[in-house]
Amino acid sequence: MSGATLHVGTMPYETTQALLDGSVTFAGVPARVDTADLASDIFRRMVRDREFDVAELGLTVYLRTLGSDESPFVAIPAFPARIFRHSAIFVNTASGISRPEDLAGKTVGEFGMYGQDSGVWAKGMLSDDYGVTPDKCRWVIGGLDRPMPPFDFVPHPHPADVQVEQAPPGRSLGAMLDSGEIDALISSNAPQCVLDGSRHVARLFPDHEVVERDYYRRTGIFPIMHTVVLPRSPVAAHPGLARTVYEAYLAAKNAGMDRYRTGRKVYQVRTMLPWTNALFERNAELFPADWWPYGLDANRATIDTFLRYHFEQGLSARRLTCEELFTPELLGT
Incomplete structure (x- = not known):
């Protein structure tokens, strides 16, 4: 860690807004949260410069670091960016x-x-x-x-x-x-x-x-684009750090979901997009109540499909498993 403060690099999504505005914290650990105009800038600053203690990373960028000799990062099963492609x-x-x-x-x-x-x-x-x-x-x-x-x-x-x-x-x-x-x-x-x-x-x-x-x-796949990673050494040196970060990202994501749920009462008046409620209600007919799940269990099929694609497209030397991506203490999430 950067002294007694977590240096976090993440993009400004509804899933991370609560981390950026400080309404969700890392269990009392002080944090400095940086963002960028392009996600690739966060990726570069983490992979090349090792600038952050915690960073959002494209899933395929993370997989390519696993192919290196040192395998410098470990992921937590938090997925702040997903979108159909x-x-x-x-x-x-x-x-x-x-x-x-x-x-x-x-x-x-x-x-x-x-x-x-x-x-x-x-x-x-x-x-x-x-x-x-x-x-x-x-x-x-x-x-x-x-x-x-x-x-x-x-x-x-x-x-x-x-x-x-x-x-x-x-x-x-x-x-x-x-x-x-x-x-x-x-x-x-x-x-x-x-x-x-x-x-x-x-x-x-x-x-x-x-x-x-x-x-x-x-x-049943809602494609995952990005995950969240930490350097391996601090995770080994600070038991519970990975879970603390996971729970903070989870709380921030849940806060974003709750804004939509409570917004139904006032027809999403806080948004500028007309008919947001109608879209929300139409989506509720298709998606489960937690339409943006974190944790491995709810995302195993999606991640495994990505790993299959990654291998079939010649981007990884062998087909990886979900268990190889995430820190062991969070495999039961």
């Missing part, structure tokens, strides 16, 4: 792609690295449900709305039969998609050309909410 696949409207199977033979962009969290989930879903495996596409890695080299803080494995290259100097993936230099793009964020209403770009699944709801009904 059918909506994360964009296509150029002149590319001839009107259904998922049309991606075969096409050039697809991916932000930051081959196999970011959204990419692992999207590729896995495309393979399972539509037979489009990564080796059937060509992959270009770069920045989304500005030129950027691939992330320099993680290894970049990929199978020998999968063609992966960097975006040309001075070119961003969003601009390349808009111009037709690439046929499709998998991105955790919407490219600016989409936000600007470009006629040249559309989503692969225009009715993505319908498709994603069907996916959840069939699989």
Whole structure:
């Protein structure tokens, strides 16, 4: 730990708001909570610079650190970021792609690295449900709305039969998609050309909410993007530290959920989005009462699916198990 204070790096979600505003604490342990504009900045500061005592980390970034000799981090089963990723696949409207199977033979962009969290989930879903495996596409890695080299803080494995290259100097993936230099793009964020209403770009699944709801009904999977990690040495030196951090993240997430539950009484007046209550009630018909669970038991099938995708896509040397990811004291959660 950083002296007597926990230095925490996490993004500003509803799942973490209570940590950021101090309404949830780490069992009385003083904490300094930092955030960033991009999650990848938190990842870099933790993986390359070891800046934090506790940090949010992309699931695939964490898995790549497990492949290193020292395996510097251990995770707790807290998952502050999850999102369905059918909506994360964009296509150029002149590319001839009107259904998922049309991606075969096409050039697809991916932000930051081959196999970011959204990419692992999207590729896995495309393979399972539509037979489009990564080796059937060509992959270009770069920045989304500005030129950027691939992330320099993680290894970049990929199978020998999968063609992966960097975006040309001075070119961003969003601009390349808009111009037709690439046929499709998998991105955790919407490219600016989409936000600007470009006629040249559309989503692969225009009715993505319908498709994603069907996916959840069939699989029970609400895809996990990020977990929370601590350096191994402090966890070993301070018994109970990992559980303290887990319980704080859990309390913060539950506080966010409670805001929606109590907000039903006043028609979610604290939000600016019209019909939020109607969406909440529609979701309640599909999801369990705890629609954003933490702990291993409730998430085992989702994590195991991600681990299968990670192995099938050549990102890990063998198929890992859930027990290898999380600190032993929290395996019963």
